[in-house]
Amino acid sequence: MKLYGAPYPAPNPRRVRIFLAEKGIDLAETPVDMGKREHKSPEHRARNSLGQLPTLELDDGTTISETVAICRYFEEVQPDPPLFGRTPVEKAQVEMWIRRTEFVLMQPVGAFWRHAHPYTAALLTQFKDFGESNRETYAGALKWFDRELAERPFVAGDEYTMADICALTTVDFAKWIGLPVGEEHANVLAWRERVGSRPSARA
Numbered sequence: 001m002k003l004y005g006a007p008y009p010a011p012n013p014r015r016v017r018i019f020l021a022e023k024g025i026d027l028a029e030t031p032v033d034m035g036k037r038e039h040k041s042p043e044h045r046a047r048n049s050l051g052q053l054p055t056l057e058l059d060d061g062t063t064i065s066e067t068v069a070i071c072r073y074f075e076e077v078q079p080d081p082p083l084f085g086r087t088p089v090e091k092a093q094v095e096m097w098i099r100r101t102e103f104v105l106m107q108p109v110g111a112f113w114r115h116a117h118p119y120t121a122a123l124l125t126q127f128k129d130f131g132e133s134n135r136e137t138y139a140g141a142l143k144w145f146d147r148e149l150a151e152r153p154f155v156a157g158d159e160y161t162m163a164d165i166c167a168l169t170t171v172d173f174a175k176w177i178g179l180p181v182g183e184e185h186a187n188v189l190a191w192r193e194r195v196g197s198r199p200s201a202r203a
Contacts, residue, residue: 017203097163
């Protein structure tokens with residue numbers, strides 16, 4: 001079994017590393033150099049036709065891509081500790097918050113990264129006005145997220161789950177590209193301290 005990924009600050013491979021650390025699963029990551037565009041090579045596209053990371057290759061040659069799908073595979077292989085919830089309601093809540101994280105938080109971060117960050121300027125045609133407009137969109141998302149976190153210690157409830165992993169990697173990547181969490185979002189900062197102090201967050 002091989003897990004193809006890339007180091008910090010790449011948020012998606014980090015999601016899987018954090019998940020595996022929480023599970024206590026020891027699986028070394030096989031690095032793919034994104035700076036050299038190795039993820040777009042024919043060799044990697046044979047594993048993942050979209051040329052993205054991470055990708056899990058099983059011993060029988062089956063490949064699984066998309067971070068949540070990879071983590072769901074490991075959840076089935078090793079259910080404890082549960083990171084996608086225990087009961088039907090908990091599982092639905094975790095799924096809801098994963099989707100909300102991806103659509104409400106990650107989308108403006110990704111748009112800013114693609115269209116306003118200098119690193120990506122050489123990789124695609126940027127629409128900088130659109131990219132910069134996502135600062136305000138992300139600020140609004142953080143305001144909403146802060147209100148939600150006033151009611152509970154973790155994203156989906158009283159326990160740490162995959163939803164926290166998705167949100168943590170999003171917030172950390174946003175900070176790295178120039179979209180930090182402001183002091184006015186005290187609940188987000190307190191949550192970030194809680195989840196960021198877990199040993200798995202160093203993955």
